[in-house]
Amino acid sequence: MKKSPYRLSMDSGKKVYTLHCVSCHQPDGIGIPNVNPPLNCKQVTGDKNKLIEMIIKGSSAHAEINGIVYNNVMPPNSGLNDQEIADVLTYIRNSFGNKTSAVKVSEVKSASSNLK
Amino acid sequence: MKQTRNKLIIGMVLLTTACHASVTTNPVILDTDRVFKLTPSKPDISLTLPNGFNATVFASGLGKARHITITPSGYIYVKLASSKKGNTIVRLKDQNGDGVADEEFDFGSFRGTGIKVKNGWLYASSDQEVFRFKLNNDGTVANPAQPEKIITGLIARGEHEPKAFTLDNNGNIYVNIGAYSNSCQIEDRKVGSMGRKPCPILDSAGGIWQFKEDKLNQTYADGIRYATGLRNVVGLDWNTTTNTLFVMQHGRDQLHTIFPALFTDKQNAELPAECMYELHKGSNAGWPYIYYDQIQDKKILAPEYGGDGKKTAGEDAINPVYTFPGHLAPNGLLFYTGHQFPEKYRNGAFIAFHGSWNRAPEPQEGFYVAFVPFRNGKPSGKWEIFANGFSGGPQNTASGGALHRPCGLAEGPDGSLYVTDDVQGTIWRITYK
Numbered sequence A: 001m002k003k004s005p006y007r008l009s010m011d012s013g014k015k016v017y018t019l020h021c022v023s024c025h026q027p028d029g030i031g032i033p034n035v036n037p038p039l040n041c042k043q044v045t046g047d048k049n050k051l052i053e054m055i056i057k058g059s060s061a062h063a064e065i066n067g068i069v070y071n072n073v074m075p076p077n078s079g080l081n082d083q084e085i086a087d088v089l090t091y092i093r094n095s096f097g098n099k100t101s102a103v104k105v106s107e108v109k110s111a112s113s114n115l116k
Numbered sequence B: 001m002k003q004t005r006n007k008l009i010i011g012m013v014l015l016t017t018a019c020h021a022s023v024t025t026n027p028v029i030l031d032t033d034r035v036f037k038l039t040p041s042k043p044d045i046s047l048t049l050p051n052g053f054n055a056t057v058f059a060s061g062l063g064k065a066r067h068i069t070i071t072p073s074g075y076i077y078v079k080l081a082s083s084k085k086g087n088t089i090v091r092l093k094d095q096n097g098d099g100v101a102d103e104e105f106d107f108g109s110f111r112g113t114g115i116k117v118k119n120g121w122l123y124a125s126s127d128q129e130v131f132r133f134k135l136n137n138d139g140t141v142a143n144p145a146q147p148e149k150i151i152t153g154l155i156a157r158g159e160h161e162p163k164a165f166t167l168d169n170n171g172n173i174y175v176n177i178g179a180y181s182n183s184c185q186i187e188d189r190k191v192g193s194m195g196r197k198p199c200p201i202l203d204s205a206g207g208i209w210q211f212k213e214d215k216l217n218q219t220y221a222d223g224i225r226y227a228t229g230l231r232n233v234v235g236l237d238w239n240t241t242t243n244t245l246f247v248m249q250h251g252r253d254q255l256h257t258i259f260p261a262l263f264t265d266k267q268n269a270e271l272p273a274e275c276m277y278e279l280h281k282g283s284n285a286g287w288p289y290i291y292y293d294q295i296q297d298k299k300i301l302a303p304e305y306g307g308d309g310k311k312t313a314g315e316d317a318i319n320p321v322y323t324f325p326g327h328l329a330p331n332g333l334l335f336y337t338g339h340q341f342p343e344k345y346r347n348g349a350f351i352a353f354h355g356s357w358n359r360a361p362e363p364q365e366g367f368y369v370a371f372v373p374f375r376n377g378k379p380s381g382k383w384e385i386f387a388n389g390f391s392g393g394p395q396n397t398a399s400g401g402a403l404h405r406p407c408g409l410a411e412g413p414d415g416s417l418y419v420t421d422d423v424q425g426t427i428w429r430i431t432y433k
Helices: A005-020 A048-057 A082-093 A105-115 B007-018 B027-034 B265-270 B394-399
Strands: B053-059 B065-070 B076-084 B087-093 B103-107 B115-118 B121-125 B130-134 B148-151 B165-167 B172-177 B207-212 B224-228 B233-239 B244-249 B274-279 B290-293 B298-301 B322-324 B330-335 B349-353 B368-372 B384-387 B406-411 B417-421 B427-432
Touching (some): A048 A082, B065 B115, B076 B115, B076 B121, B076 B406, B115 B165, B121 B165, B148 B172, B148 B207, B165 B233, B233 B349, B244 B330, B274 B330, B274 B349, B322 B349, B349 B417
Parallel strands (some): B233 B330, B330 B406
Antiparallel strands (some): B053 B427, B065 B076, B115 B121, B121 B130, B165 B172, B207 B224, B233 B244, B244 B274, B274 B322, B349 B368, B368 B384, B417 B427
16 A cells, blocks of 8 residues: 555654654653753744754754753754655654644745745 | 741841841741751652662652752751752751651752852852852851852853862862863764864863862952863762862763764764763863773774774873763762761762763663772772662663652761752662661
């Protein structure tokens, strides 16, 4: 049976997550208190453009989520292509207790061209 | 928890604090107004200990309980990295001698990690400053609202900010100033970003600074960079047998994430070693240029500086006196000098391992108190896990989702060992019969 585009994206996104995100955000997305933020939060399920920007540019914002400040720097993107970014964001937006819209490659392309 | 209030005492307190010039103001009035009684709580986990040892919950629910210190009279002071109704230092006492805290008094306005009783003073740190409170003869604090500021202006730039410290027997205080970086890359934690050479962080962080214990408002200019090349130190103690400073370093992270072609996930989980160092003035432990590989037993050139996991370097850097597996996060170090525990433990080192986060996707490790025996000032045997079970079980350890994470260690006047936890703020008291 052929997989749906959503399923393909989730499978690919999970691979990207395991390769690139797991060491900081942990396999279950809960992060580390005071160090790396958890992923079941508004920053992930909310504005797609801001989320895409975070993957591309990284962040040293010391985000505060539910009263806890997260100190580590998130490094900028080093080698993920637009499809991989769309897939991993779809994956995290639909995992760890999150359930919301997927991210399309066209949205990644459009957001990243606005960043230049 | 019950609070006793007396309106007459409150009135007297207000009058007293209004004319605070005199140090001979009766401090008992301030204390008893806000001292409250505690009832024991049920433990949610049980610890595994060697034969003959027993652990009880001394106090609980304190929040982010970090380091801990005890006066000769048995007053226990705990530093909070969180706020307990605006207070950041908790004073506990077991008044009726049943081994459980029955009285608490909270004060202090600055969050932080370091705390230590020394020479009639209670020293405590925020992430930028170090303060001290004069102690009364009975071990209570003379003026909880007004500590002296002895050190100020220390760098705190988001990473490795807590200023753990200890004191020697010669009037000096040794403060960790952690590096605000993982491995001094040009871009922190970015895949393949190389290291800055020379690493500019080292002139004001990434080491231990020595100051005077009794001089007010000291800044970097008044201190000495006592030791350098230490990424971040949270557990440290003055060894009174050798009269030297011992520290536990938090080793660098993410060898595989940052240099995937050079290191596997498994190497990433095990390396580098968490190192115990004995320091002297001028010691250089080698960060960021090298890390210690405990499997090869060598100082290895960091990949940020051209290393490949095999090339050695750091001929000028000191060697650790003991090494542990990677990423266990040593947050407490205590040389045990009491007589309650068997002879084997005398002058040995207890280490509180907070537990790893960056061994993923391999299982996490740690969340226990370890012990290394010492003879004649040097490790004399293999390390062992002394107290285990803080995480709540093997599954919690593997996932890193620990119920409790050991942080601070202190020895009571009777030789009992106290351990703090900075997830929920439980304090355990470990005794031997």
